[in-house]
Amino acid sequence: MNNLTLRQRLLILTLLPSALITTLLVLYFSMTGINAIEDQLRGKGLATVRYLAPVSEYGIIAGQMDGIYGLVQAAMQEPGVKAAIIVNPKGRTLAVSGRVSLPAEIIRQHLDKPALVAETETWIAFGAPVIRTQSDSDPLFDIAGLDENPQETIGHVFIELDKLDLIERQRDLILQGLIAVLTGLGLMGALAIAMADQLAKPLQRLTAAVRQMSAGHFGTRIPASSSGELRILEDGFNDMASHIEGAHQSMQSRIEEATAQLVFQARHDALTGLVNRREFELRLDKALANVHAGGDEFSVLFIDLDRFKAVNDACGHLAGDELLRQIALLLQGRLREEDTLARLGGDEFGIMLANCGLIKARQVAQDICALSAEYRFVWQDRIFAIGASIGLTPVSRDVREIQEIFALSDAACLRAKELGRNQVCEMAPATQTERRRDRGNWAGRLANALSEGRLMIEAIPLRALQPGVPGGPMAELSARLNEPGQAPVALSALIDAAERYDMSSSFDQHFLDTAIRALARANKQHMPMTCMVPLSRASISTPETGDYIAARLAEHAIQGEGLCLMFSEDVSTHQTSQLIEFSRRMRELGCQIVLTEFGGAISSFTQLRTVAPSHVRLSQSLTRDIGDGMTSTALLRAILEITGEQQIFPIAEAVDDTPLLEHLHRLGIAYARGKAVAPREPFDAWFEGVVMRGSRG
Numbered sequence: 100m101n102n103l104t105l106r107q108r109l110l111i112l113t114l115l116p117s118a119l120i121t122t123l124l125v126l127y128f129s130m131t132g133i134n135a136i137e138d139q140l141r142g143k144g145l146a147t148v149r150y151l152a153p154v155s156e157y158g159i160i161a162g163q164m165d166g167i168y169g170l171v172q173a174a175m176q177e178p179g180v181k182a183a184i185i186v187n188p189k190g191r192t193l194a195v196s197g198r199v200s201l202p203a204e205i206i207r208q209h210l211d212k213p214a215l216v217a218e219t220e221t222w223i224a225f226g227a228p229v230i231r232t233q234s235d236s237d238p239l240f241d242i243a244g245l246d247e248n249p250q251e252t253i254g255h256v257f258i259e260l261d262k263l264d265l266i267e268r269q270r271d272l273i274l275q276g277l278i279a280v281l282t283g284l285g286l287m288g289a290l291a292i293a294m295a296d297q298l299a300k301p302l303q304r305l306t307a308a309v310r311q312m313s314a315g316h317f318g319t320r321i322p323a324s325s326s327g328e329l330r331i332l333e334d335g336f337n338d339m340a341s342h343i344e345g346a347h348q349s350m351q352s353r354i355e356e357a358t359a360q361l362v363f364q365a366r367h368d369a370l371t372g373l374v375n376r377r378e379f380e381l382r383l384d385k386a387l388a389n390v391h392a393g394g395d396e397f398s399v400l401f402i403d404l405d406r407f408k409a410v411n412d413a414c415g416h417l418a419g420d421e422l423l424r425q426i427a428l429l430l431q432g433r434l435r436e437e438d439t440l441a442r443l444g445g446d447e448f449g450i451m452l453a454n455c456g457l458i459k460a461r462q463v464a465q466d467i468c469a470l471s472a473e474y475r476f477v478w479q480d481r482i483f484a485i486g487a488s489i490g491l492t493p494v495s496r497d498v499r500e501i502q503e504i505f506a507l508s509d510a511a512c513l514r515a516k517e518l519g520r521n522q523v524c525e526m527a528p529a530t531q532t533e534r535r536r537d538r539g540n541w542a543g544r545l546a547n548a549l550s551e552g553r554l555m556i557e558a559i560p561l562r563a564l565q566p567g568v569p570g571g572p573m574a575e576l577s578a579r580l581n582e583p584g585q586a587p588v589a590l591s592a593l594i595d596a597a598e599r600y601d602m603s604s605s606f607d608q609h610f611l612d613t614a615i616r617a618l619a620r621a622n623k624q625h626m627p628m629t630c631m632v633p634l635s636r637a638s639i640s641t642p643e644t645g646d647y648i649a650a651r652l653a654e655h656a657i658q659g660e661g662l663c664l665m666f667s668e669d670v671s672t673h674q675t676s677q678l679i680e681f682s683r684r685m686r687e688l689g690c691q692i693v694l695t696e697f698g699g700a701i702s703s704f705t706q707l708r709t710v711a712p713s714h715v716r717l718s719q720s721l722t723r724d725i726g727d728g729m730t731s732t733a734l735l736r737a738i739l740e741i742t743g744e745q746q747i748f749p750i751a752e753a754v755d756d757t758p759l760l761e762h763l764h765r766l767g768i769a770y771a772r773g774k775a776v777a778p779r780e781p782f783d784a785w786f787e788g789v790v791m792r793g794s795r796g
């Protein structure tokens with residue numbers, strides 16, 4: 100019963116009792132009808148013999164066989180009579196008509212009065228005595244003995260009635276009963292269905308509408324077509340649905356607004372509203388792919404403002420921010436719609452000049468130089484002159500990946516600074532021949548640096564800002580290539596070169612060896628220590644990296660505890676499955692994973708679940724504007740909440756001044772690194788001084 104719908108239940112409840120009552124009533128009336136027909140037949144039989152007996156008297160007494168025969172013939176004319184017999188007192192037949200079924204012993208029996216004498220399924224027989232009655236004429240006939248016995252039985256009459264007619268009528272009666280039952284049931288069924296529909300249909304509509312609503316179709320409404328309480332329910336549902344839909348729509352639009360804002364923030368710089376470095380990289384990537392596909396070549400400008408720090412130092416960061424905003428407008432004014440202007444960080448801007456060769460790009464860069472030189476920044480009663488050092492790179496098919504554009508433009512910009520600022524320097528991508536030569540050069544330089552120990556490993560110390568986070572000496576490993584007579588080469592350029600010339604694994608192994616050796620020594624002395632080792636993209640893809648780490652840990656008989664392997668968020672986005680597998684293996688060894696550049700994009704949050712890092716190093720774009728940037732603070736708070744729930748420690752980088760450090764501490768950031776924490780130093784010096792002797796930090 101529980102599985103039945105409301106309509107079915109209503110139908111059962113109304114139909115079942117009425118069907119029962121109708122059937123009983125019809126049965127009762129049919130049975131009464133059948134009995135009446137039987138009584139009628141009996142009455143008719145008795146009446147016939149009652150009539151036949153006296154009229155036969157004279158014929159029997161007078162022995163007029165013709166008369167008696169005439170009587171039985173006449174009886175046969177009655178409808179339903181199948182046989183008629185007149186017998187003498189001894190049962191001998193005097194006259195008979197029809198097909199007699201009565202047995203002889205019944206015919207021979209003596210009857211006192213008219214009675215039913217026999218009955219089968221197909222016929223019924225009645226008999227009556229023929230009694231001699233005294234009449235006025237009797238003495239004339241002088242029949243002997245009449246006086247003495249006036250009630251003498253002088254014979255019997257019998258008639259047999261056919262019951263077929265009776266059966267037929269009974270059958271008709273039952274059939275009529277059945278028809279009555281079925282008609283009644285049909286009518287009641289139709290009535291019950293109409294009633295059930297009237298009640299159940301609106302309720303079914305309501306149920307379906309509630310289901311639709313709970314499935315998220317908030318526009319669902321039902322026709323308010325019922326009356327009474329059902330109408331109140333329908334109207335109430337529609338009102339409720341309207342309210343829910345309204346609330347949902349306003350919530351949805353707020354979510355969409357917030358999402359759009361987040362997406363915008365993830366792609367734009369909060370201070371200037373320009374696209375940020377990440378978005379700039381994406382657009383460069385797209386444009387480069389287009390060049391490789393035969394599309395237009397383009398040019399890239401890297402701009403580093405000159406003497407910007409002086410504004411900050413003299414008038415504070417608010418003034419510096421205002422200057423950055425004004426410069427953004429100044430630059431934008433010189434560009435076309437199809438060009439992209441981005442703030443890459445600090446006082447650095449990037450420009451992608453669409454469909455623009457070297458000559459045209461040179462002109463734009465010169466114009467920007469001139470504009471920047473002419474520009475004056477006025478803050479309160481002070482006026483500042485700044486300038487722009489610009490690195491220009493024309494991008495052709497010779498460029499293989501955007502890292503090359505960054506390296507070339509960076510180097511060109513640096514050169515412009517070195518040559519006296521406010522000027523344009525160009526760096527064209529290497530041709531195939533130059534590349535081969537360069538490869539030889541770099542490969543040799545890196546190989547020599549590794550074998551001759553000229554690759555200086557440095558420690559960038561970290562400080563725990565919160566009381567509850569794991570403490571102890573902690574440092575991120577970095578490297579610098581020191582070659583005689585050459586400017587030192589920074590880590591990013593080294594990693595770039597190592598990746599480009601397939602030397603990543605030797606490079607990474609050098610880092611790993613340094614860290615694992617130090618961890619083993621610290622372990623022996625029971626000194627706590629954490630080393631964060633940056634690994635290249637290539638290391639993720641090869642299982643050999645995991646094997647190498649496992650082998651080195653085993654060789655020094657230590658667990659991976661204290662060894663944190665660092666990957667940029669970019670690696671985790673593009674090589675997610677490899678990173679998941681790698682981090683699983685590392686966790687088995689007791690090592691931890693650090694994701695860097697975290698929070699620059701929404702995709703970062705997905706990595707938290709898949710990669711399950713122990714630490715995240717926050718994107719500089721999040722902490723740079725923290726002093727006055729409400730958005731960054733809000734974003735940081737959101738990140739802290741999410742990472743806090745998952746026991747992931749956030750690290751802030753480039754923390755160069757004490758106010759920022761204090762601000763981060765107040766916000767709840769777990770660790771910080773930068774000039775305000777401790778300067779970078781050779782790893783060995785840090786290890787001996789901070790870890791082994793505990794003299795600093």
Ligand SMILES: Nc1nc2c(ncn2[C@@H]2O[C@H](COP(=O)(O)OP(=O)(O)OP(=O)(O)O)[C@@H](O)[C@H]2O)c(=O)[nH]1
Nearest residue numbers: 403404405406407408409411416417419420445446
């Ligand atoms: N006001 C403000 N200052 C910033 C922001 N981001 C970075 N800075 C500061 O900008 C300065 C950039 O340093 P530099 O490029 O060495 O300064 P500079 O005076 O332009 O030096 P040159 O490029 O050698 O001429 C640093 O002092 C940063 O602290 C920011 O968003 N707002």
